[in-house]
Amino acid sequence: MKKKVLIILVAVLFILSSITILVIAGFRIFNSSGSSSSAAFDASAIKDKFTGLFSKDEEGDIVPENVGHLGNHIYYTDNVFKDRKLSRSDEAELTDYLEKADFSLTEDILVIGWIKSTITGKLKINAQQYLNGAVIPNVYYTSDADGSGSPNIYCCSDIPPIQNLDTSGLLDPKQLIPDVVSLALNNKASMDIDDDDDIYGTYRLEYDTQKNRLIYSFTLNEYSVVEMDAKSGNVCSEYYWNGEYVD
Numbered sequence: 001m002k003k004k005v006l007i008i009l010v011a012v013l014f015i016l017s018s019i020t021i022l023v024i025a026g027f028r029i030f031n032s033s034g035s036s037s038s039a040a041f042d043a044s045a046i047k048d049k050f051t052g053l054f055s056k057d058e059e060g061d062i063v064p065e066n067v068g069h070l071g072n073h074i075y076y077t078d079n080v081f082k083d084r085k086l087s088r089s090d091e092a093e094l095t096d097y098l099e100k101a102d103f104s105l106t107e108d109i110l111v112i113g114w115i116k117s118t119i120t121g122k123l124k125i126n127a128q129q130y131l132n133g134a135v136i137p138n139v140y141y142t143s144d145a146d147g148s149g150s151p152n153i154y155c156c157s158d159i160p161p162i163q164n165l166d167t168s169g170l171l172d173p174k175q176l177i178p179d180v181v182s183l184a185l186n187n188k189a190s191m192d193i194d195d196d197d198d199i200y201g202t203y204r205l206e207y208d209t210q211k212n213r214l215i216y217s218f219t220l221n222e223y224s225v226v227e228m229d230a231k232s233g234n235v236c237s238e239y240y241w242n243g244e245y246v247d
Helices: 002-024 088-104 173-186
Strands: 028-030 036-038 062-064 067-070 074-077 109-116 123-131 134-145 151-155 201-208 213-220 224-229 235-239
Touching: 062 173, 067 088, 074 088, 088 123, 088 151, 123 151, 173 201, 173 213, 173 224, 173 235
Parallel strands: 062 201, 074 109, 134 201
Antiparallel strands: 028 036, 067 074, 109 123, 123 134, 134 151, 201 213, 213 224, 224 235
16 A cells, blocks of 8 residues: 555656646746746747747737748749649649749849730749849839740839849838837728727838838738838838728
8 A cells, every 4th residue: 555655656746847847948937926037948949849839919910921932033922832722733833934934034033923824825924123132013024935935034114123222221120010000900991990800911121213212011901001111110101901892
């Protein structure tokens, strides 16, 4: 009987020691006064392995636009691959097309979309110049086949590719998010959202060639856009829409 009790006590002590280790390795430790202090623990080290433990709010609802990279000069948005939910064969065909077209470029571009002709079966891409992490919407590109049949990407805008762009001394875009959310909430009627609806979206750095300025462009709830000056933080423009057309 005593032996059985001893075994149980050892098991209990083992469990309690394991719990203590987990608590010490946790995010907060509470002392006897009721206040809390942060433990010396890097949560980011396990965040990728246990993403389910972190809520959307902790990571933020307004995040940088996701940009992928292919070849030497081609970058692309989620609208090119991920959002299209391509089959493996279609994804392989598009990847091969872009890899070959990459050789025709001397500057970086951001591919924002593509189409495939139902008649000829040929691909054609739409892109904008991408320089030092900034998108230049007024410098845009398309593609076609050259004399040998290889894909060729070329600038088709009136404005030629920008050669130099200084992107230093900019504000952290995260600092602007509270102001952007506040603007959106003040225009929730135009966005057709309720008080308890989330404001979500993405942002990216853009260069306005007409006004020679860098801006952060925030796309909110899919259809609304707020543009903020990347150096001063001033509002450059606002556009709010709920995505519905009215006849």
